[in-house]
Amino acid sequence: MTAPGAHGQASADRDRDPTGRARNARPRDASGRPLPPGEAGVERVDEDVVLAPQDALTEAQRLLDGGYPFHAHEVLEGAWKSGPDDERAFWQGLAQLAVGLTHEQRGNRRGAPSLLRRGADNITEDPATGTRHGVDTARLAGWARSRADAVEAGEESGGAPRLQD
CATH class of the missing domain: 1.10.3450.10 (TTHA0068-like)
Incomplete structure (x- = not known):
């Protein structure tokens, strides 16, 4: 898992990775709800890592x-x-x-x-x-x-x- 915000660059409208894919880099609580930017959240699952x-x-x-x-x-x-x-x-x-x-x-x-x-x-x-x-x-x-x-x-x-x- 990665820390919040480790998924590429944010745009003014919406977080996007370098390929333009929408990402929400905001921290999340234990139930996955987005928290306000800057608040501490739980570690996120890296969406790009596919496990066996x-x-x-x-x-x-x-x-x-x-x-x-x-x-x-x-x-x-x-x-x-x-x-x-x-x-x-x-x-x-x-x-x-x-x-x-x-x-x-x-x-x-x-x-x-x-x-x-x-x-x-x-x-x-x-x-x-x-x-x-x-x-x-x-x-x-x-x-x-x-x-x-x-x-x-x-x-x-x-x-x-x-x-x-």
Whole structure:
């Protein structure tokens, strides 16, 4: 992970990297919300670093366990966008689970269940697989659907999911 502001030059209108790609170099809080410039935030995930599948899962789990689902989403999104076509739904689903947890952390009781269920659907898109990169997709999807129901019922957070057994 890198410190806030390490992603290229800022423009007057919006932060952009040297290629013109939009970047938000502002520091962020633990739930990924941008903080005012100059405030201390948590370390950011370097969007340009793509991890191997096992490394991405290990890092995402570390971030989820630490209460940083937004940042776990960034790691999983990197794997999603760089992975092979036949794994994109799986990685997208994992990223959506992390976004659902981010919405829950931020108090968005409408968005959280929606993303948790969408993520569950994506990771189980190919039911013949059952397990991918050591992730029991049926178990994790069941966890996500149960968590979505609990959020809708107003229950307290159940903690981070276990991505791998």
